[in-house]
Amino acid sequence: MITLNRDAPDTLYQQLFNYFKERIVSGEMKPGCRLPASRVLADDLQISRASVVNAYDALESAGLVVSRVRRGLFVVDKLPVLYTEWMLSDGDFIPSTVAAQSTAQEHQAFISFSTGSLPIDFMPVEAMRRAINTILDRDAGAALGYEPTEGHKPLRRAIADQLHSRGMSVTADQILVTGGCQQAIDLAVQSLVPPNGILFTTDPTYVGLIDIARTRNLELITIPWSERGIDLNMLENIIQERHPHLFYLMTTFLNPTGAVLSMPQRRQLLALTAHYKIPILEDGVYDGFDYEETPLQSLCALDDSGLVLYASGFSKTVVPGTRIGYLISSKQLHKRISRVKQAADVCTPGLNQRAMTELLRSGLLINHLEKVRHACKIRRDALLAALNRFADGVWHWNTPSGGLYVWIEIPSTGPTAADLHQKAAQLGVDFAIGNSFSPDAAWPYHLRVNFTSYPPPVLEEGIHRLWTAWQSFAL
Numbered sequence: 336m337i338t339l340n341r342d343a344p345d346t347l348y349q350q351l352f353n354y355f356k357e358r359i360v361s362g363e364m365k366p367g368c369r370l371p372a373s374r375v376l377a378d379d380l381q382i383s384r385a386s387v388v389n390a391y392d393a394l395e396s397a398g399l400v401v402s403r404v405r406r407g408l409f410v411v412d413k414l415p416v417l418y419t420e421w422m423l424s425d426g427d428f429i430p431s432t433v434a435a436q437s438t439a440q441e442h443q444a445f446i447s448f449s450t451g452s453l454p455i456d457f458m459p460v461e462a463m464r465r466a467i468n469t470i471l472d473r474d475a476g477a478a479l480g481y482e483p484t485e486g487h488k489p490l491r492r493a494i495a496d497q498l499h500s501r502g503m504s505v506t507a508d509q510i511l512v513t514g515g516c517q518q519a520i521d522l523a524v525q526s527l528v529p530p531n532g533i534l535f536t537t538d539p540t541y542v543g544l545i546d547i548a549r550t551r552n553l554e555l556i557t558i559p560w561s562e563r564g565i566d567l568n569m570l571e572n573i574i575q576e577r578h579p580h581l582f583y584l585m586t587t588f589l590n591p592t593g594a595v596l597s598m599p600q601r602r603q604l605l606a607l608t609a610h611y612k613i614p615i616l617e618d619g620v621y622d623g624f625d626y627e628e629t630p631l632q633s634l635c636a637l638d639d640s641g642l643v644l645y646a647s648g649f650s651k652t653v654v655p656g657t658r659i660g661y662l663i664s665s666k667q668l669h670k671r672i673s674r675v676k677q678a679a680d681v682c683t684p685g686l687n688q689r690a691m692t693e694l695l696r697s698g699l700l701i702n703h704l705e706k707v708r709h710a711c712k713i714r715r716d717a718l719l720a721a722l723n724r725f726a727d728g729v730w731h732w733n734t735p736s737g738g739l740y741v742w743i744e745i746p747s748t749g750p751t752a753a754d755l756h757q758k759a760a761q762l763g764v765d766f767a768i769g770n771s772f773s774p775d776a777a778w779p780y781h782l783r784v785n786f787t788s789y790p791p792p793v794l795e796e797g798i799h800r801l802w803t804a805w806q807s808f809a810l
């Protein structure tokens with residue numbers, strides 16, 4: 336008999352998820368056991384069907400059940416290794432004393448919150464296999480030859496179509512296909528900022544931009560981005576003093592904080608940079624990965640000065656390994672930047688470009704993205720619930736409306752994030768240290784945690800370990 340408590344802090348779907356999870360992991364529900372149909376269970380429990388469907392989706396993304404077409408949901412034959420290794424017979428998770436044991440098994444069960452991508456079990460392997468086979472059958476040797484430096488034309492058209500649906504009226508001629516978004520940023524920087532030139536960015540900012548500035552010997556000047564947004568007064572003062580060659584920023588789901596630049600700030604920023612004729616490089620690599628809100632229009636969509644370049648790609652939402660990114664710029668700039676790309680690597684691999692075109696054109700990607708987004712949202716909520724459970728009122732964090740990360744602030748009276756990182760690693764968990772997202776190491780008490788890599792119970796265990804590590808400093 337399932338008993339749900341409407342007054343409990345956990346939502347109904349979380350309670351239902353926990354109910355089934357406990358029975359599956361304990362072996363009470365055996366492999367192959369069928370779960371009740373969602374409609375029937377919802378009626379029996381007098382709850383909405385959506386709560387049951389959400390709980391079932393969470394079980395599926397945790398790898399505990401599998402759906403069989405037209406037959407329903409079944410307990411998997413083999414539990415994910417994380418469960419078999421970590422679950423205890425007398426409770427949910429291993430206690431921290433067990434977690435601290437340094438054994439080969441424990442190493443395998445290390446929980447890494449530090450990654451910058453989706454987990455590999457979210458990669459569209461089947462769709463990619465089909466796409467590559469189709470390409471090789473259809474295009475034969477052409478799929479394995481050089482492509483134009485600007486990119487495979489059908490891919491550029493498919494990207495332009497995708498961007499039109501986000502309100503960006505770009506043509507295929509403005510799109511340069513690059514080796515990931517990272518290369519798009521690097522090419523734009525190389526083309527617009529001379530040696531020893533000045534690059535502006537926000538603080539915090541994307542760590543890969545800091546790397547580019549350092550390896551290319553550029554002066555990187557930062558403008559604070561706080562809860563109130565970007566300090567535009569400060570930006571204007573610094574522009575007047577140090578007229579930059581380029582201003583790089585992410586407007587949506589800033590990596591690491593998840594912040595989104597408000598619409599009024601987008602407009603003010605555009606007016607300001609147009610006034611001083613400062614080109615902007617907008618990084619939109621997480622655009623389209625929203626969990627709830629209608630996305631705001633990008634600077635590139637709002638701009639009418641021709642001074643905004645837009646870099647993005649498919650690494651964060653689909654596959655990082657095919658290295659398909661792109662850069663949008665005005666037609667004149669496009670020519671110049673294409674020459675820099677040609678000098679760098681001639682072209683982006685054609686097979687990957689054609690496979691991505693196939694994925695975009697077939698509609699498979701839309702379905703895939705929907706599923707991944709749904710699973711990630713469940714994971715985000717699970718991580719936030721775990722933070723609430725352990726660290727409520729002591730640590731502070733945001734609720735990101737998209738992207739992959741939660742940005743956590745720990746009290747400055749305790750260990751720094753770097754100290755915590757060392758201790759946490761001993762307990763089998765890590766995260767990205769806040770200081771890495773600032774050229775001035777301005778975030779010593781911040782942690783960036785990727786919430787997409789594990790199913791909810793593992794996220795909870797990871798936060799438990801982090802909390803235990805943090806508490807150990809007070810002992």
Ligand SMILES: Cc1ncc(COP(=O)(O)O)c(C=O)c1O
Nearest residue numbers: 451515516517541590620648650
């Ligand atoms: C903000 C941002 N821009 C660009 C990139 C690079 O993306 P890609 O893997 O497509 O080169 C990343 C990867 O973490 C990122 O977070």
